[in-house]
Amino acid sequence: MLALADFSTHLIAWQRVHGRHDLPWQNTRDPYWIWLSEIMLQQTQVSTVIPYYARFLARFPDVNALAAAPLDDVMALWAGLGYYSRARNLHRCAQAVSAEYGGHFPQTVDELAELPGIGRSTAAAIASFAFGARATILDGNVKRVLARVFGIEGFPGEKRVENTMWTLAESLLPDAAHKDDVTAYTQGLMDLGATLCVRGKPDCARCPFAVDCVANVTGRQRELPAARPKKTVPTRKTWMLVLKSGDTVLLEKRPPTGIWGGLWSLPEAADEAALVAVAHSFGGADALQRLSPLTHTFTHFKLDIEPRLGESRGRLIQAADAETVWAPLADIDSFGLPAPVRKLLNALQGSLI
DNA sequence: CAATCGTGGAA
DNA sequence: TTTCCAAGATT
Numbered sequence: 275m276l277a278l279a280d281f282s283t284h285l286i287a288w289q290r291v292h293g294r295h296d297l298p299w300q301n302t303r304d305p306y307w308i309w310l311s312e313i314m315l316q317q318t319q320v321s322t323v324i325p326y327y328a329r330f331l332a333r334f335p336d337v338n339a340l341a342a343a344p345l346d347d348v349m350a351l352w353a354g355l356g357y358y359s360r361a362r363n364l365h366r367c368a369q370a371v372s373a374e375y376g377g378h379f380p381q382t383v384d385e386l387a388e389l390p391g392i393g394r395s396t397a398a399a400i401a402s403f404a405f406g407a408r409a410t411i412l413d414g415n416v417k418r419v420l421a422r423v424f425g426i427e428g429f430p431g432e433k434r435v436e437n438t439m440w441t442l443a444e445s446l447l448p449d450a451a452h453k454d455d456v457t458a459y460t461q462g463l464m465d466l467g468a469t470l471c472v473r474g475k476p477d478c479a480r481c482p483f484a485v486d487c488v489a490n491v492t493g494r495q496r497e498l499p500a501a502r503p504k505k506t507v508p509t510r511k512t513w514m515l516v517l518k519s520g521d522t523v524l525l526e527k528r529p530p531t532g533i534w535g536g537l538w539s540l541p542e543a544a545d546e547a548a549l550v551a552v553a554h555s556f557g558g559a560d561a562l563q564r565l566s567p568l569t570h571t572f573t574h575f576k577l578d579i580e581p582r583l584g585e586s587r588g589r590l591i592q593a594a595d596a597e598t599v600w601a602p603l604a605d606i607d608s609f610g611l612p613a614p615v616r617k618l619l620n621a622l623q624g625s626l627i
Numbered sequence: 628c629a630a631t632c633g634t635g636g637a638a
Numbered sequence: 639t640t641t642c643c644a645a646g647a648t649t
């Protein structure tokens with residue numbers, strides 16, 4: 275039987291030898307670097323984050339630079355990474371740190387968790403990595419490790435199960451005598467879940483907890499943690515307008531909340547007739563050319579996109595209640611666009627010019 | 628508190 | 639091809 279006190283000891287020893295030590299956000303105690311990585315890594319894989327992280331730091335080298343930047347610039351660098359409330363909260367958080375803390379991140383979990391976009395687990399990760407605080411994280415990696423090693427039943431997304439895991443995770447922290455090891459411990463939790471205790475085929479032979487792990491001993495690796503309850507994802511349909519004027523295309527800024535909030539995108543309508551009316555209001559002809567439809571899958575719904583191509587002569591802007599712009603196709607990469615819209619326009623740029 | 632909020636990798 | 643979901647937070 276694995277004594278709770280032994281968990282952190284074994285994990286720390288394992289991390290120092292077998293854990294990851296060369297990720298771009300490691301080997302620093304700069305809370306800005308660490309905070310940025312933690313936000314980008316929320317629900318996002320390491321390999322996806324790395325190129326975004328490098329570009330972001332090059333453009334915004336410190337929290338004050340980020341705070342002073344227009345939100346639009348932040349969104350443009352975040353475009354393609356998904357979950358855009360993270361980018362909006364990131365900007366708000368930078369402004370709060372700059373204005374309320376003189377550009378220095380607070381060091382306690384409670385203060386960190388009050389900042390926009392920083393929840394309980396992210397606050398603990400920042401406090402642990404940047405300030406060596408004895409703080410408990412509970413991300414997807416930890417939930418998977420705990421569910422397997424300790425045989426925690428139930429879907430971790432369920433509140434009751436998550437509360438159980440928080441309590442267990444708190445009890446596993448290294449004690450005050452090993453406070454200097456909390457960084458290795460926190461990193462070890464993530465490393466174990468990300469490199470050995472993976473979802474598909476966990477490498478139990480290399481795991482320091484193999485002989486004690488409930489899932490391994492009982493052969494239930496595939497059943498723990500319990501899968502998310504299945505739901506049928508609804509399908510929505512939208513018509514998108516690619517209205518050109520010379521070498522520019524009409525873009526609209528999306529509202530600050532909701533799907534793709536704060537990004538630039540193509541004008542949309544609920545049916546083809548409504549889209550023709552939109553095109554007409556911007557100087558487009560009545561006839562729109564049909565383009566190949568595309569499907570975009572979100573976590574909670576599927577979107578069927580019917581693109582239509584039109585040409586506008588006058589670059590007419592109707593009432594400017596929505597932010598609109600004629601974007602040069604050559605500069606299209608400088609706009610924060612949703613992934614499928616970027617793909618659509620990039621494909622068009624190749625075929626039309 | 629369950630729903631909302633992206634995208635791409637992996638099996 | 640389909641399914642699942644990844645260093646979660648917010649409402």
